[in-house]
Amino acid sequence: MEQFFTAVSMLFTTWVVPAALGGLIWGILGGATPGLSASITMALLLPFTYAMPPMPAIVMLATCYIGAEYGGSIPAILIRTPGTNASAATIMDGYEMNRQGRAGEALGLSLWSGVVGGLFGLAMLILLTEPLSRLALLFKPTTYFGLGILGLSVIASLSSKSLLKGLAAALVGLMISTIGTDPISGVSRFTFGAPDLLDGIAPLFVMVGLYAMTELMMRAGIMGNIIKPNASIRVRLPRLPMMKKVARSQAIGCGIGTVEGLMPGAGGTVAAFIAYNECKRWSKTPEEFGHGAPEGVAGPEAANNTVASASLIPLLSFGIPASNSGAVLLGGLLIHGLLPGPRLFEQNSDVVLGIYVGSFVADIAQVVVGAVILPLCVWLVNRPKPYRSAFILALILSGVYTVHMSLFDVGIVLASGMLGYFMKYFGYPFLPAVLGVVLGNLVESNYRRSLVLSGGDLGIFLEDPIAIGFFIAAALIMAGALLAEWRASRVRKAVSA
Amino acid sequence: MRKDIFSSAILLAIAGVYYWVSTDIPTSTLEDEVGPRGLPVVLAILLAMVAVVIGTRAFMTAPVAGGAPEDVEAPWPRAMGMWLIGAAYIPAADFLGYWIALLLLISVVAFYEGMKFSWRSALVALGGATFFWLLFSVLLGVRVPEARLFG
Incomplete structure (x- = not known):
């Protein structure tokens, strides 16, 4: 009850509400801009949050994720181009509704389902996160090492196309994390005499380079949408009969979104497509799907908005990001010196409570903000791609400079962009590299601290039951991914034969 | 497949250069069991091994006709x-x-x-x-x- 009153007072006495609204608006605008995914939108916001106090900064990033999930459905419905990957499933019925002159209704359904999914995901987040994080009160250096290994093992399930390529990407990320001053001995590594590198390379710059700069390079010269949405479109929120009609689809979306949000690597895209499929399977009128069925918009949108909150559960409890957007949020936490886990709940309870309150405010405010800024989103969607690219590049380079007011950082972002281009060109996934950069220091420093404590005896890792649990979980995740890859290769061979 | 062979060569080069530079990391009186060179050396060796496996697999796998459809991307x-x-x-x-x-x-x-x-x-x-x-x-x-x- 005390926490409830603290949460209520937060609404009036802190920067939670302005931060939540700012993040929400930024997220909706970014999500609505074709070419900017939720993670890119968040990565572009990261530099601006650097100078802020931790609580509003993290609230802004978390609510940006919520906004981007709704924003992505706007171009999906209006111009058949998903603003974010997770909104791709919305195209099937959302765009069809638009073609039938029901764009406002489709946007209203997307908005309403986003609110339902967001609130459900938030309830799950509040219920599950703190009990899980209490486990981490018992953490020692050996446990943190085990946790880091578990985090890195997620790579296996994130490298859907090739486990080896995921592993190579993670190794490159770990290599980047070794640049700077050694955490134990204080010796400088791979700095080549450059003082700017002594503090290492901040994950923030690698993320902005990999996600945002690479995307600009990959899309250079490719013309954008040719469908121009009508600027006079307005959101039409569903009335009670329609709310009842789509309630079952939303429930399916919420359930699937929660499960997928907890699973590393699944994310909103997978959740939205599974939800679409299940909504169709359980519908009394499955034949309407693909021809403008409201349930075909409600289910996927509820699912991807549930994921936006549910994916914070493993992130806040153990520091394991389940998606690209989660990795960017983890980067935001680390920038402000916040380590996910029980200490976050003990020492920075205002940040955790701020995330809950901010997410609640963003979920509710979405109804009004989403409708009010729709004309601005349509205007953004209608801008010629050359101007969009120019302004995004200007925003990247200006935003990154503000972090340390250094052009050297701009160079690091460009170098990361080049790395990202080659990774994408050769089919290497980004997220393992980002995890390597983010978790590298945690893994190395805690491994070495453990050995210092034990006098070099590796047996110390077997004396920590939680660490053993993490090692077993990591081994199971990797074995599962290897099995999946082996099965996939057998299927490929059978097909080619 | 050609892309995989090319990328494995690049990874091998990265592993080689990284290992070579890591041998220049100075020693310290505060050095622990693993030392500041420990992880970089392990990473370089692991990356070289992964690169070799990626390259070998690319050599041994027959190219698939047409290949998988790729995203639209700039030249x-x-x-x-x-x-x-x-x-x-x-x-x-x-x-x-x-x-x-x-x-x-x-x-x-x-x-x-x-x-x-x-x-x-x-x-x-x-x-x-x-x-x-x-x-x-x-x-x-x-x-x-x-x-x-x-x-």
């Missing part, structure tokens, strides 16, 4: 052009200052992306550079790069 010279524009911004900001560098950046990127030079595009670049300058320098109080050229 590499076009992508490099965009990167070079970004890279040119750094000396431009250092010598000409933030506002002029940004004005040039927006104009050149818009032109590179297919927008023809016109009064309208010049006004957009002018407005954009001024907007960002007002946002960062005036509103957020960031000490933006000043023009060295003008003293």
Whole structure:
């Protein structure tokens, strides 16, 4: 009850509400801009949050994720181009509704389902996160090492196309994390005499380079949408009969979104497509799907908005990001010196409570903000791609400079962009590299601290039951991914034969 | 498959250079069991092993006719052009200052992306550079790069 009153007072006495609204608006605008995914939108916001106090900064990033999930459905419905990957499933019925002159209704359904999914995901987040994080009160250096290994093992399930390529990407990320001053001995590594590198390379710059700069390079010269949405479109929120009609689809979306949000690597895209499929399977009128069925918009949108909150559960409890957007949020936490886990709940309870309150405010405010800024989103969607690219590049380079007011950082972002281009060109996934950069220091420093404590005896890792649990979980995740890859290769061979 | 062979060669080169540079990491009196070189050496060896396996697998796998459909992406010279524009911004900001560098950046990127030079595009670049300058320098109080050229 005390926490409830603290949460209520937060609404009036802190920067939670302005931060939540700012993040929400930024997220909706970014999500609505074709070419900017939720993670890119968040990565572009990261530099601006650097100078802020931790609580509003993290609230802004978390609510940006919520906004981007709704924003992505706007171009999906209006111009058949998903603003974010997770909104791709919305195209099937959302765009069809638009073609039938029901764009406002489709946007209203997307908005309403986003609110339902967001609130459900938030309830799950509040219920599950703190009990899980209490486990981490018992953490020692050996446990943190085990946790880091578990985090890195997620790579296996994130490298859907090739486990080896995921592993190579993670190794490159770990290599980047070794640049700077050694955490134990204080010796400088791979700095080549450059003082700017002594503090290492901040994950923030690698993320902005990999996600945002690479995307600009990959899309250079490719013309954008040719469908121009009508600027006079307005959101039409569903009335009670329609709310009842789509309630079952939303429930399916919420359930699937929660499960997928907890699973590393699944994310909103997978959740939205599974939800679409299940909504169709359980519908009394499955034949309407693909021809403008409201349930075909409600289910996927509820699912991807549930994921936006549910994916914070493993992130806040153990520091394991389940998606690209989660990795960017983890980067935001680390920038402000916040380590996910029980200490976050003990020492920075205002940040955790701020995330809950901010997410609640963003979920509710979405109804009004989403409708009010729709004309601005349509205007953004209608801008010629050359101007969009120019302004995004200007925003990247200006935003990154503000972090340390250094052009050297701009160079690091460009170098990361080049790395990202080659990774994408050769089919290497980004997220393992980002995890390597983010978790590298945690893994190395805690491994070495453990050995210092034990006098070099590796047996110390077997004396920590939680660490053993993490090692077993990591081994199971990797074995599962290897099995999946082996099965996939057998299927490929059978097909080619 | 050719891409995999090429990428495995690049990874091998990265592993080799990284290992070579890691041998130059100085020793310290505070050194522990593993030492500052420990992880870099392990990473270099692991990357080399993974690169060899990727390359070998690419050699042994028969190319699939047609291959998997890929995302629409810019040809590499076009992508490099965009990167070079970004890279040119750094000396431009250092010598000409933030506002002029940004004005040039927006104009050149818009032109590179297919927008023809016109009064309208010049006004957009002018407005954009001024907007960002007002946002960062005036509103957020960031000490933006000043023009060295003008003293």
